[in-house]
Amino acid sequence: MKEGPDIARVAALLGDPARANMLTALMSGRALTAAELAQEAGVTPQTASSHLAKLEAGQIVVPRKQGRHRYFTLSGPDIVEALEVLMGIANRVGHNRVRTGPKDPELRKARVCYDHLAGDMGVALFDGLAKRKLIESNINGVALTPAGIEFANTFGIDLDGLRAKRRPLCRECLDWSARQSHLAGSFGAALLERFYDLGWARRIPESRVVRFSDAGEKSFRDLINP
Amino acid sequence: MKEGPDIARVAALLGDPARANMLTALMSGRALTAAELAQEAGVTPQTASSHLAKLEAGQIVVPRKQGRHRYFTLSGPDIVEALEVLMGIANRVGHNRVRTGPKDPELRKARVCYDHLAGDMGVALFDGLAKRKLIESNINGVALTPAGIEFANTFGIDLDGLRAKRRPLCRECLDWSARQSHLAGSFGAALLERFYDLGWARRIPESRVVRFSDAGEKSFRDLINP
DNA sequence: TTCATAGTTCGATGCTAATCGAAGCATTAA
DNA sequence: TTAATGCTTCGATTAGCATCGAACTATGAA
Secondary structure, three states, X not given: OOOOEOHHHHHHHHOOHHHHHHHHHHOOOOOEEHHHHHHHHOOOHHHHHHHHHHHHHOOOEEEEEEOOEEEEEEOOHHHHHHHHHXXXXXXXXXXXXXXXXXXXXXXXXXXXXXXXXEOHHHHHXXXXXXXXXXXXXXXXXXXXXXXXXXXXXXXXXXXXXXXXXXXXXXXXXXXXXXXXXXXXXXXXXXXXHHHHHOOOEEEOOOOOEEEEOHHXXXXXXXXXXX | OOOEEOHHHHHHHHOOHHHXXXXXXXXXXXXXXXXXXXXXXXXXXXXXXXXXXXXXXXXXXXXXXEOOEEEEEEOOHHHHHHHHHHHXXXXXXXXXXXXXXXXXXXXXXXXXXXXXXXXXHHXXXXXXXXXXXOEEEEOOEEEEOHHHHHHHHHOOOOHHHHHHOOOOOOEEEEEOOOOEEEXXXXXXXXXXXXXXXXXXXXXXXXXXXXEEOHHHHHHHHHHHOO
């Protein structure tokens, strides 16, 4: 027995395929019922119940009872971060499960991934910001350039407020419909939030779809195509 | 089968206690041999070999052959990041492996880590030697300064004898009870050996505790506080 | 050469955990 | 009340894997 934080216990909870499927499904940010999670994981409700009990005991997810349903959410942003990092590693070492992404064209085009923009437009945003040299990606991760910091300020994003959080500002998150990176982290989340505020886009209730207005999509294109 | 990166595969690799111990040991940034990792994980060399083969196949660690040793290092900064995030989660949810019971304070104060001194006194030793400029630490690791070489000789340590061994003279080892580095390597081991010889301390059988006598502890304090 | 050390492979064992059928609660609807 | 739905508990099965002893390979030392 060694001292220190028991990472094996946490990692083992994320290391079962059924549980990992449930957790990635929860990365949409929506609360899902036990039955929905069973569906996502491809196991029977009994099995799912057993897994959820373990995840709850390990404080990876938190339940919220409502009627005769139990809704689950991830217990904190650190879980999201762990899942994102693990996705990055899995991608790097080539552990990808080949399958095409969401069939729904709207989902494929633009959806939320936890709290940031994913789908084709998410990937386009990432590439566009990189092309405009507002972000740069290297082996250590993604970061805002000086030009990017200036852009954020003029675009109405409070970087200091974001930095106060412990969450990393920028992070790559692998998009499983487009197979490319999109922008996560607190900056990625703030951008999407700003899109909402500007009226460029809105979220469709009970779904992960992000729907851009025509004008909003045009502004978005202008943003990423200098 | 779902789409997307297979995070379960990666997480499962980190989710075994023996492997997790190996990986946390590698977080010091130093390359470690298979035998050292077996020691860290508390398993036999055969078992360690099996784990290392899995970690290597999963591209979590990379081996480097040198003589008849195989040195392992983490395969990239993303692995370090993943381990750190998992540590943070484990810490948050209270999954800390802290030994309870009467021996705990003694272990925390001074214990052997492989064959050198760890715990609060191990960290104090490292810091004291650094403050006296007998060792210096940089990106490449730790090394004895000229003053440190002179010190070693007067303190009764046969440096030439140590150099004849293949083992590195100085090495940093991360202390998870104190969250700081202590001194490992053949010089670290020789120092502890010398403490035994001088009657400053003795090892408690069937335990990792190192118990200093009152006089021994005083001498130790004099050593690290110039 | 012979011996020692570092590491691996093989095989057997034993434990853990994932899985699901069946039955049991709990909540809501009628 | 009865029926239906959502979810959990129980029990049995199964499969995977961690573990280690023994034997083997490879490198270096005497």
